[in-house]
Amino acid sequence: MLTPGGHDVPSLGDVCVRASGKAEDAEPDDLDALVLCGATIWERGDAPDLSAPVRRFVAVGRPVAGICDATVALGRIALLDDRTHTGNHPGQLRDMVPDYRGAALYRNQPRAVRDRGVITASGAASVSFAREIQQAVGLGSSGLVDYLDMYGNEHRAAAG
Template sequence: MTKRLAIVLTEGYADWECGLLMATARHACQATTVVLTPGGADVTSLGGISVTSAGKAEDARPEDFDVLVLCGGTIWQSAAPPDLSAPVERFLAAGKPVAGICDATLALGRMGVLDTRAHTGNHAGQLPETVPAYRGQALYRDQPQAVTDRGVITASGAAPVTFAREVLTAIGLGSPELLDYLAMYSNEHRPARD
C-alpha cells in the first residue's frame, strides 16, 4: 500500500525544511505527500512560493496518513500560532509518528509532547525561552541531527537531511539505498580534500 504523508505548511513556512522530505518521498519512494494547512487556507513560503492546500491540518486523521509532519516557519513564534494539538494527539494515540522541524518543535513543546521524550530543536534555549510550560530540558539533545523518540521526530531547521531520513524510516520507507541517497545531501559538510 502506498504510504501517505500529511505535510503541514503554514503561512511563512520555511521552504527548505520539508522540501527534501517531500521530493524524496514522492520520487524515490513512490509515496504520496498531501499538503494540509491551518484552516485549509492557501499559504506562501518565506521564499515566496504559493501553495494550494489540500485540506485543513486540524482534520488530519491517522487512518488517512502514515505520518503527520509539521514544517517550521515564522508563525510558530507568533502571538497566535495555530493549535494542532487535536491531530497530534490523534496520531500519537494511534501509534503513528509526528514530526516537527525548526520552530514547529515549539508547537510540540506547547502541547507537552516533548516533556517526556528525547528531542532537539534550533538551540537549547529556544524552547524554555518561548514556551513557559515546557518541562523537557533534561531530555533536550543539543546535536545537529534529528532525534526520534517514541513516535516523535524533531530537528533543527538546519537538519532537513536527517529529518527526512528519520521520517521516512519511521514509516517503513528506509533502506540502505535510500539512506545513501539522503547522505549525499550532507556531503557538503565533509572537509574538502586537497
Template structure:
C-alpha cells in the same frame, strides 16, 4: 500499500525544511504527500512560493496518513499559532509518528510532547524561552541531527536531511539505498579533499 505523508505548511513556512522530504518520499519511495494548512487556507512560503492547500491541518487523521509533519516557519513564534494538538494526539494514539522541524518544535513543546522524550530544536534555550510550560530540558539533545523518540521526531531548521531520514524510516520506507541517497545531501559538510 502506498505510504501517505501529511505535510503541514503555514503562512511563512520555511521552504527548505520539508522540500527534500517531500521530493524523496514521492520520487524515491513512491509515497504520496498532501499539503495541509491551518484552516485549509492557501499559504505562501518565506521564499514567496504560493501553495494551494489540500485540506485543514486540524482535521488530519491517522486513518488517512502515516505521519503528521509540521514544517517550521514564522507562525510558530507569532500570536497566530495554530492549535494542532488534537491532530497530533490522534496520530500518537494510533501509533503513528508526529514530526516537527525548526520552530515547529515549539508547537510540540506547547503540546507537552517533549517533556519526557529525547528531542532537539534550533538551540537549547529556545524552547524554555518561548514555551513557558516546557519541562523537557533534561531530554534535550544538543546535536545537529534529527532526534526520534517514541513516535516524535524533532530537528533544527539546519537538519532537513536527517529529518527526512528519520521520518521515512519511521513509516517503514528506510532502506540502505535510500539512506545512501539521503547521505549524499549532507556530503557538502565534509571537509574538502585536496
C-alpha cells in the same frame, strides 16, 4: 498539503502552498505521518492549535514530526517533556514554551532526533529529518539511508 484552516500559505521564499484540506482535520487512518513544517508562525501567540490532530496521531502510534520552529508547537503540547528531541537551539523551547519540562532531554546536535514516534529537527537538518520520517513510515532502505547520509555530510566536523 493540509494547512491550518485549509488556507493557502506563502512560504518564507514567497512560494504559495496550495491547501488541499485543513490540518485540524488530519486523521491517522488517512495519512502515514503528520509533519509540521517550520515557520515563524509557530513563534507567535496566535499560532494555529494543532494539538488535537497531533494527539490523534500519537495515540495510535503514527509518527508526528516537527522541524525548525514547528518544534515549538510540539513543545506547547508537552510532547517533548518526556522524549529525546532537538530543535533550532537549546534556548528556543525554554524561551517560547513557559511550561516546557524537557530541557534535560534536549540534544544540541545537527541531525534529527526520533523518539517514540516523535521526530524533531533544527531548520538546518532537513536531510536527516526526511530520513527519519521515511524510516518511521517504513520506507527506509540501506541505499536510501546511505544516500541521505551523504547529503547530510555538511553537518560533520571538518578534518584537520
